[in-house]
Amino acid sequence: MSPTLVRRCRAPLALGVAVAFSLPWAASAQTTGSTGDSTREQQLEQRVDQLEQEVAQLKAMIQTQQQQPASQTAQGAPAAGAQNVAAAPATNTGKPVFSSAPGLSVALHGFISASAFSQNKSFVYGNGQNAEYPSSTSTNGTLSGVDVRNTRFWLDFSGARLAGDWTGGGRIEMDFFGGYNGTGAYAQQQPIPRLRQAYMDLVNADSGSTVRIGQQWDLLFPLDSVTASLSHIAFPLGFGTGMIGWRYPGVVWMQDLNHGSGGVQWRLDMGAFEGSWNGPDAAVNNINYLTAGNAGFRPQVEARLHVQGANWLAYAVAHYSTVDLRGVSGTVATPVQSNVKSVGYEVGGQWKPGPWVFRANAYTGKGLGEVFGDLSQFGDIKDTGGYLQAGYNFTPSWNLSAVYASSKPNKDDVIRWMGNGSTGLLRSRQTGMDLTYAAGNYELGVEWLYGWLDSTTNGIDTKTTSGNQVSLSALYHF
Numbered sequence: 001m002s003p004t005l006v007r008r009c010r011a012p013l014a015l016g017v018a019v020a021f022s023l024p025w026a027a028s029a030q031t032t033g034s035t036g037d038s039t040r041e042q043q044l045e046q047r048v049d050q051l052e053q054e055v056a057q058l059k060a061m062i063q064t065q066q067q068q069p070a071s072q073t074a075q076g077a078p079a080a081g082a083q084n085v086a087a088a089p090a091t092n093t094g095k096p097v098f099s100s101a102p103g104l105s106v107a108l109h110g111f112i113s114a115s116a117f118s119q120n121k122s123f124v125y126g127n128g129q130n131a132e133y134p135s136s137t138s139t140n141g142t143l144s145g146v147d148v149r150n151t152r153f154w155l156d157f158s159g160a161r162l163a164g165d166w167t168g169g170g171r172i173e174m175d176f177f178g179g180y181n182g183t184g185a186y187a188q189q190q191p192i193p194r195l196r197q198a199y200m201d202l203v204n205a206d207s208g209s210t211v212r213i214g215q216q217w218d219l220l221f222p223l224d225s226v227t228a229s230l231s232h233i234a235f236p237l238g239f240g241t242g243m244i245g246w247r248y249p250g251v252v253w254m255q256d257l258n259h260g261s262g263g264v265q266w267r268l269d270m271g272a273f274e275g276s277w278n279g280p281d282a283a284v285n286n287i288n289y290l291t292a293g294n295a296g297f298r299p300q301v302e303a304r305l306h307v308q309g310a311n312w313l314a315y316a317v318a319h320y321s322t323v324d325l326r327g328v329s330g331t332v333a334t335p336v337q338s339n340v341k342s343v344g345y346e347v348g349g350q351w352k353p354g355p356w357v358f359r360a361n362a363y364t365g366k367g368l369g370e371v372f373g374d375l376s377q378f379g380d381i382k383d384t385g386g387y388l389q390a391g392y393n394f395t396p397s398w399n400l401s402a403v404y405a406s407s408k409p410n411k412d413d414v415i416r417w418m419g420n421g422s423t424g425l426l427r428s429r430q431t432g433m434d435l436t437y438a439a440g441n442y443e444l445g446v447e448w449l450y451g452w453l454d455s456t457t458n459g460i461d462t463k464t465t466s467g468n469q470v471s472l473s474a475l476y477h478f
Contacts, residue, residue: 103159110153112476115231118144121467123451124376130177130235133375133428134467136455149176149191150233162202170200170214175234196234197247208256214249218273219302219317220371221245225350225359227389227403229434230445230473237449241428242387242405244344244363244373248273248300269304276300276370277323277340278378280332293370295324300342300370314349319365336417340380342367348386355393357401362386366413374409375425379417382410397438405430414456421459428453443475 097105115129122138123131128147154173161167178192199214217223222245227237236243250273257266275293279286300321307314321342325334344365351358363385369378373385385408391401408427415421429452436445452466 100157103161104157105159107156107158108153108478109156110478111151112478113148113150113152113230113233113473115147115150115471115473116145117147117231117469117471118142119467119469121465123467123469125235125240129231129233129471131232131449131469132235132238132240133430133451133453134465136423136425136453136463136465138465138467145188150231151176152196152234154197165206166202166204168200168202171197173197177234208259210254212252212254215247216250216252217247218245218250218300218319218371219252219269219271219304220319220344220346220363221247222315222346222348222361224306224313224315225348225361227359227387227405228357228391228399228401228436229432229447230436230443230475231447231471232449237389237403237432238361238387238405238430240372240376241407241430241451242385243361244346244368244371244385246276246371248276250274250299263309265308267306267308269302269306271302271304272299273302274299275321275323277325278369280325280327280334290328292323292325292327295326295328295330298322298324311353312349312351315347317344317346319344319346319368319371321370323367323370335379337380340367342370344368344371344373357389357391357393359389360387373407374414375407375428377409377414377418377425379413381413381417384408399434399436399438401434401436403430403432403434415459421456424456424459426454426456426462441477443473443477445471445473445475447471447473 097107100106113129117128117131119127119131120140120142121134122143124133124135125131127143128145129150152173152175154171156169156171158169159167160169173196174193175196176191176193178194180187181190181192195215197214197216199212199216202211202213203209222243227243229237232239250271252269252271254267254269257268258264275291275295275298277291277293280292298321300319302317302319304315304317319342323340323342324330325338325340326332342365344363346361346363348361349359363373364383365373366382367380368374368383369376369381374381374383385406387403387405389401389403391399393399406427406429409425411424411426414424414426418424430449431451432447432449434445434447436443447470449469449471450466452464454462454464456462
């Protein structure tokens with residue numbers, strides 16, 4: 001144990017002794033009955049409460065200090081940042097902490113991201129760091145720029161107590177994909193912050209139970225096997241083209257099924273999330289919760305079974321919701337039918353044999369536009385998609401990976417729901433390669449992304465639009 005840690009251990013011990021001596025003194029004061037003794041009693045009780053709070057705070061600091069070596073080792077793993085920052089899991093990385101109140105610790109984490117890119121088409125869901133597949137209306141041309149919107153920071157809170165064996169914490173997470181400050185000549189250099197996650201955790205370590213309340217990723221989003229990339233972090237490779245899920249306010253219960261046992265670990269997650277839909281009457285009704293997704297009490301309900309071994313993990317997810325297309329008022333004219341059932345099933349996992357890393361995911365369902373399925377087309381549309389990424393670590397610093405992703409909505413469903421195919425997207429494919437170098441808190445990488453999209457404008461003819469993007473990226477973790 002380091003001298004610093006020894007001194008930190010002695011401090012709470014000394015405070016504990018002071019508390020122990022203070023208690024009988026306070027008890028003695030209760031027997032005097034005089035006004036002066038009563039005042040003295042209140043002062044002593046206040047001092048005892050203060051000392052107990054300081055002890056709890058110092059204990060939290062000691063636990064953080066003890067966890068620091070293991071966390072620093074994890075950061076040095078090959079291409080660790082490219083995997084971890086996409087999901088930003090709520091784990092204590094051993095970074096310096098400060099206190100917001102006695103017994104509560106707050107840790108600031110994040111990364112600075114910059115990507116210089118060049119592409120020959122306009123992309124969905126935007127150009128630069130959120131490009132996924134070429135727009136069906138884009139024409140040949142060239143576009144280049146530097147994008148810093150992946151830059152992200154978050155605050156992790158820990159040390160709170162609820163009751164009994166339940167403790168808690170939480171997270172507030174932001175990036176800069178909230179749009180630009182206007183459309184003028186200097187707007188592109190002024191990205192707007194965006195709230196990503198804001199949730200609180202209630203944790204029972206003895207039973208292996210966690211309850212998470214607030215805005216968070218739904219269970220369809222593959223947090224455990226997100227594709228690695230330095231340029232596509234907030235919008236990972238394959239997102240909307242084989243990868244589905246989104247962040248919603250909701251509540252999730254996570255339960256370890258074989259808590260405390262060794263070997264393979266099993267966990268069951270159950271969640272209910274806010275409804276979502278595009279319209280009806282999107283120009284008006286998507287403001288202040290007036291979408292079909294918020295008509296009535298119809299949450300998105302999901303369940304996920306997670307199993308994990310020493311170098312692998314797998315999961316299976318089910319999703320269900322119903323949407324009333326007549327809207328909150330119940331009077332909006334409905335297209336095709338008055339309601340839609342959104343149903344989805346997903347399986348995926350990750351495997352790390354030696355220097356290799358494999359990530360895969362597949363889903364099928366219908367009415368998945370609310371979770372970035374169906375190529376973000378909203379209707380009773382069947383969809384099947386997935387992705388596969390393979391990576392190889394040549395050294396602890398160098399990694400090469402390749403990805404393929406695909407989404408194929410049902411053509412007949414698209415034509416029926418998209419106005420006889422007036423803007424129907426029929427299939428999207430994406431492939432890409434990444435070469436990354438990691439050293440300490442820094443990562444550098446080069447990426448090539450190629451996407452091609454089948455679409456129709458009349459329900460009969462099909463055209464294919466393809467596009468390329470090349471990116472040079474740098475990332476700094478803090």
